[in-house]
Amino acid sequence: MSLTRRAFTAGALSAVAGAMGLPRAAFAANTAYLMAYFTESPQMTGADYGLHLAVSQDGWNWTPLNQNNPVVTPTAGTRGLRDPFVFRKNDGTFVVVATDLYGTNFGQNNQFLHVWDSTNLTSFTGYRRIQMHTLATHTWAPTVFWDASRSQYGIVYSAVNGGRDLFMVNYTSDFRTVTSPQVFFNPGFNVLDGDIVVDGGTTYLYYKNLGDGLLYGARSSSGAPNSFSTYTGGLRQGTAIEAPLLLKGNDDGWRLWGDSFGPVNNDYYAWSTSNIGGGSWSVMNQRDYTPPLNAKHGSIVGISSTEYAGVVSRWGLPNWVRLKSSNFPDRYVRHANRIGRLDAYPFDPFQDQMWRLVPGLADAAGVSFESVNYPGNFLRHWNYEMRLDPNDNTAAFRGDATFYRTAGLADGAWSSFRSYNVPTRYLRHVNYLLRIDVLSASSSVADRQDATFRVGA
Template sequence: MTLSRRDFTKAALASAALAATGVVSFPHAASAATYTAYVFAYFTESPSFQGADYGLHLAVSRDGLNWTPLNQNNPVVTPTAGQLGLRDPQVFRKNDGAFVVIATDLKGTNFGLNSQYLHVWDSTDLTNFTGYRRIQMHTMNTHTWAPTVFWDASRGQYGIVYSADSGGRAVFMVNYTTDFRTVSAAQTFFSPSFGVLDGDIVVDGATTYLYYKNLNDGRIYGARSTTGAPNSFTTYASGLIQGNAIEAPLLHRTNEGGWRLWGDSFSPVNNDYYAWSTSNVGGGSWTLLNQRDYTPPLNSKHGSIAQITDAEYNALVTRWGAPAWVRLKSSNFPDRFVRHLNGVARIDAYPFDPYRDQLWRMVPGLADANGVSFESINVPGSYLRHSNYELRLAANDNTSTFRADATFYRTAGLADSAWTSFRSYNFPDRYIRHSNYVLRIDPLSASSSASDRQDATFRITS
């Protein structure tokens, strides 16, 4: 059954009222069948901070794996009080169907600045944000980082859990609220024998799940509780790690009934995100996803994901707009993207700076509008063209030779028909491929080796 927005809101309000009496739990605002897409909230950083922005960024996705940044990956709203910046935003759907956005009060990486406050906005559908305020969570001389929100049905209140230091150790604190304006006194929520950071909480039926970073070993663990009450959690999922370090676990349901867990790299110089999946969050066993299967939002750091309806997805894209650029992701090196460097076209592991080297305007082919040409975003008027079969970035001289060298035809991917390959306009037996990470055009066909076909296959993403 599909609920109208009006019926959906009435049902949400009625269930919330019952939950407040302790009669019934109301863990999320609509049935899973209502949700068809996802929204990702985040801030941005890149290795030398050329892509750093500490406002609220949003991206959307149909599959929850490959993301489209909104508003040209610019912030949709920015704090105007406190430290004038945010980190670690969470977008949370309340029991009335509307959203609250809550975030760390910190701009940049001066982690020694201790704020007792969190940023808060209200939003009906994330196309506008109202009621901006900061709420004071405690009076201690410590930080208030990485908030996560959950509905505690037994209390009839929302819990706001965040990282802080108490008694010389990193712990999670909690305050309770009904309106995200006034909060209860802070109390310790989770304080094992080791320091913890970056909690994320999801309620599933009678179980409350808490995923966190263990500061002793740098890994992500899962804990659970049958009550969701402070100090009632038991760790049950073994530590997960990828790369050199990982933090900021992000746990969410999928629209198909499964679960995903994302982990953010420890610093902007490493890969942005890794992802795991499971069909049973209670089992504690997670399968690492191949990076071919997902593309996080550009420069995204420590975010949150919420399920949204088709109408909400369309409203977000209409309000904020899709990117005016694309990126090209390598099939067999899925952590690498096509970029220009010193005039040479190549694939490099992301992230890197200047990060805009990988952004392209894919325009109608300069020699044939049925084809495509790639104009650099940060060197406008310059295009990818082949010269002696090697791809380079060069200024358009408007000659027929340049136009022909810079034009390619999109075809089904030679290694994966769901991806894309690019055939040269003026050397129609040759395709763009990478060799030793450098791009060139070489003769290729369906009978070429699997390795060569993979070298010539890319995902057009954003």
């Protein structure tokens, strides 16, 4: 049974803790989620190879912590990380393991992983590197699982052995010393980026087949090395996919995330299923999930409400927002050459999509959109077209830059923005350009969708 990514009732947790001889206070029911990741953007202006964190109440829409800056950065090896994996250990505390690699120098050999300990994710201590093997190859994309038959944790990672990309495993009790490496999964073709979840008597391994570029799921009744059989068809969204991230949600539903290949594509795609054993996954609409800004190759762990409150208090929520389109959910409101528009994310400068939602310049009951990378400049309408201009503090400017936030015209859970000084008109996009048009609840579905946005980080 996995103690890492499951939703437990308080009674079940207490029973598990007692059966394992652990303090009954060591566990709490998971009600939220935390993601660990690093960041990149198309022109690498958003590249940062430290440990980043984001939180989510539903496991689909994410809010970066610490203004999307790293909470800790490696100080040894390459002094950079990729592919961080956060894991809740059997005592209720956490460990983070990560690839020791700064940037995109994928040709280098490195036998080490970065490791940190954390009691409650508000600090990361005991930094060290552990050597996993002595092969002339890399040690990429670690994942961790509890092997009950061995009473040890397995650390599985991508490496080259015998001329083939495959998964190796070392076992550990303390994440300081490890057993000798073993081949864990070698299906006869090159594979990359494994992720493992133990559920009941089944261990699930999801991976990328480098031959066809698709994601697959394998399973084993023991979790032992070389005991897995692939049971799903290939999965892909977008033009390329890698880094499967398998999660059993707090609602017992299953989610599968896939990272796009490289920083120039949409950063994540997602699937869901209520029956992981059936091997059939439903594609999630991008409208229903929002990854953290610039996030790459992350991992997710369930956390309690107390842990959620603790990390938010410690690291802080963003002081900026992004506006996601309802009918083009891969696109965000941005400014480009001072024109307000809707563009497919990711892009650089990535800061063009970041806004400070401040009290309305003409009416504090409304809102105004101040640019993060051009402070003092606001999104305003001019001849009904939206553009970014510096605040000249005139009454006309303040009125043009003020909107009333309302329930979304196409979805009441999202938002629409009604103009302060032309109150029959709403912010909307037309051919990806932003403007204000006359709209109401009786407007066409398409028009109302054009004027509906998700406000979040």
